[in-house]
Structures are given as C-alpha cells and as structure tokens.
Amino acid sequence: MSTVFVVTAYGGPEGQQLSEREAPAPRAGEIAIEVRAAGVNPADGKRREGAFGTGGRLPLAMGLEASGVVTAVGEGTEGFAVGDAVLGAPARGLGAFAEHTVLTASRSVVKPAEISFADAATLPVAGTTAYDLIHQLGLTAGQAVLVLGAGGGVGHLALQVAAAHGLTVIGVASESKRVLVEATGAAFVPSGAGVAGRVREAAPEGVDLLADLVGGEPLRELAPAATSPAAIVSAADAETAAALGGAGREQSAGALAAVTSLVRDGLVDPHVTESVPLVRAAEALAAVEAGHSRGKTVIIP
Structure with missing residues (x-):
C-alpha cells in the first residue's frame, strides 16, 4: 500500500487526511514514479475549497507537481525509462502529496543531475506559471516588468525568469519580503497604502508587462502602471485582468523544459525554504494558504 494526502469533502481543512491506496499504475502516455518531493501551491487550497469545481470524485488526491524516480512506463510511452529521475504533473487527479503517483508524460521532463528533487518539484506548476507570465507578451531585453505578488513562490521565480x-524588473510585495525580492536584483516596492504612487516613482514611464499574482483590488490599483491595458497578464485573476483590457496567463507547451534549463544553468533558484514530511502535509498547506512562506514549500514522502 501507498500513503496519499486526500480531501474527503470540499471546503475547509477539516476534510483533509492521510489515506492508503494501491500504488497507481501508468496507462498509455503516463509514467509511474516513487515520489521524492512535491511542491505546495496556493492552488492546492483553492482546489480543496472547490474553486475549480466540485464535480471531482472524492476522495481527491492533493498536490499538482512532483519529482521522483520512474518505476513503470505506460504502454507506448517514449522518452522515459525505469530508473529515470523526472519531474512533472500528476495524471488523472492522482495527486502529488503521496509516496507513489503517476505523471502525464507530455507534462514531464527528465530531471537534470544538477537539480535537486526538492527544487525540481517546484517547477511543473510554479516554475511554468512564472515562465509563461514573463514570456507571454514576447518582451525583449531592456523592457520593464512589474511583478505583483513578488514575494511568493511563483513571484520569486518570475523575478528571476x-x-x-x-x-x-520591479517587484511589489510586503515589506517582510524586501530582502527576498532584492536578492534577485529586482527593484523592491512595498505593497500597502500608497503603492500606486511608489510604483510611479519606480517606473515613471510605465511597465511593458504587469505580471499579476494577486488579482482583485491590488491589480486594479496598479493597472495604470502598464503602458497599455494589453500589457496586463494575470495568473491569479484572469477575469479582472480581462475587464481591465489584459488577459489571463496562457500555458505554453515548452515552459517546463525551458524553466528547468534555467534552473540547471544556475539562472533561477526555486528558493525552497521549507521541506515538510508527508505526515505534516496539512501544516504545509495551511502555511502556504496563509502566505507565511518566504519562497517555496515542498513535501517529502
């Protein structure tokens, strides 16, 4: 049997628990892995709450990104072999907060030896989101980007990408994240009252991309900083971005391989600050939901 962290009812954390299941087997186009690390994201809490729908079969296995070692390869699946170290996104809702899971081969890559399993586990969701946000508009060197929500796991990656x-690069985050943001070489602007004025001082001519990871009123307040409405791209609130004349983040097929290469080459550091055992998955998720993490949190089975 294999341990997995699941949700038994949509809503609050009271519906979360550890459970046992048979180690899942891969189908065509999939690879089974022994999980070495799994990234924790705000989206995990939103998924538990039903923000992405409540039609999924319960119990719902949690976790959206993982790294591990291949234990079996689905029929006809190419590019992977048993024993390969890999990172990717779980298939069929099988989750990542688990001892064993199955990944979708087309959303997975072989892990370079230079990257730890913990760092690798942050890339299939957080890393690709950061990469897509920064590259969606096809900006060229020298143009300006403002990252709203720069102190979180995705935001910190976006600054580096x-x-x-x-x-x-300009990063907007709480004052407590100043050192984290400035360590990437970005100009830091503290969030809170008066932030729009501070952004105008930092970028008097506006920014060519407003990369949003917060949404809502903070996004609306800083929208005028974009040189045009079309320069607004949000991974947190596509509806508000569209209402302002911008767009939501679009997923690109090559993002995982590209951001993995950046990490391999030392240009991006996922900045894993918390490694938590699977038995404490609920604590890890609660900390990420509360925004207390400075960098990325991973679960280690």
Missing part, C-alpha cells in the same frame, strides 16, 4: 531574459 525576467532577469534571465534581460528585463528591467
């Missing part, structure tokens, strides 16, 4: 692309 932007810097690696040669962009001028």
Whole structure:
C-alpha cells in the first residue's frame, strides 16, 4: 500500500487526511514514479475549497507537481525509462502529496543531475506559471516588468525568469519580503497604502508587462502602471485582468523544459525554504494558504 494526502469533502481543512491506496499504475502516455518531493501551491487550497469545481470524485488526491524516480512506463510511452529521475504533473487527479503517483508524460521532463528533487518539484506548476507570465507578451531585453505578488513562490521565480531574459524588473510585495525580492536584483516596492504612487516613482514611464499574482483590488490599483491595458497578464485573476483590457496567463507547451534549463544553468533558484514530511502535509498547506512562506514549500514522502 501507498500513503496519499486526500480531501474527503470540499471546503475547509477539516476534510483533509492521510489515506492508503494501491500504488497507481501508468496507462498509455503516463509514467509511474516513487515520489521524492512535491511542491505546495496556493492552488492546492483553492482546489480543496472547490474553486475549480466540485464535480471531482472524492476522495481527491492533493498536490499538482512532483519529482521522483520512474518505476513503470505506460504502454507506448517514449522518452522515459525505469530508473529515470523526472519531474512533472500528476495524471488523472492522482495527486502529488503521496509516496507513489503517476505523471502525464507530455507534462514531464527528465530531471537534470544538477537539480535537486526538492527544487525540481517546484517547477511543473510554479516554475511554468512564472515562465509563461514573463514570456507571454514576447518582451525583449531592456523592457520593464512589474511583478505583483513578488514575494511568493511563483513571484520569486518570475523575478528571476525576467532577469534571465534581460528585463528591467520591479517587484511589489510586503515589506517582510524586501530582502527576498532584492536578492534577485529586482527593484523592491512595498505593497500597502500608497503603492500606486511608489510604483510611479519606480517606473515613471510605465511597465511593458504587469505580471499579476494577486488579482482583485491590488491589480486594479496598479493597472495604470502598464503602458497599455494589453500589457496586463494575470495568473491569479484572469477575469479582472480581462475587464481591465489584459488577459489571463496562457500555458505554453515548452515552459517546463525551458524553466528547468534555467534552473540547471544556475539562472533561477526555486528558493525552497521549507521541506515538510508527508505526515505534516496539512501544516504545509495551511502555511502556504496563509502566505507565511518566504519562497517555496515542498513535501517529502
């Protein structure tokens, strides 16, 4: 049997628990892995709450990104072999907060030896989101980007992806995240009352991309900082972004391989600050939901 962290009812954390299941087997186009690490994201809590729908079969296995070692390869699946170290996204809702899971082969890559399993586990969701946000508008070196929500796991990655692309980078986050943001080379602007004025001072000519990871009123307040409404891209609130004339983040097929290469080459550091055992998955998720993490949190089975 294999341990997995599940949700038995949509809603609050009271519906979460550890459970046992048979180690899942891969189908065509899938690879089974022994999980070495799983990234924790705000989206995990939203999924438990039913923000993405409540039609899924319960219990619902939690976790959206993982790294591990291949134990079996589905029929006709190419590019992977038993024993490969890999990272990717779980298939069929099988979750990542588990001792064993199955990944979708087309959403997985072989892990370079230079990258730890913990760092690798942050890339299938957080890493690709950051990469897509920064590259969606096709900016060129020297253009300016403002990352709203720069102190979180995805935001910190986005700052580094932007810097690696040669962009001028400004990060908006709480004062407690100043050191984290400035360590990437970005200009730091504290969030809170008066933030729009502070952003105008930092970027008087506006920014070519407003990369949003917060949404809602903070996004509306800073929208005028974009050189045009079309320069607004949100991974947190596509509806508000569209209402302002921008767009939601679009997923690109090559993002995982691209961001993995950036990490391998030392241009991006996932900044894993918390490694939590599977038995404490509920605590890890609660901390990420509360926004207390400075960097990325991973679960280690």
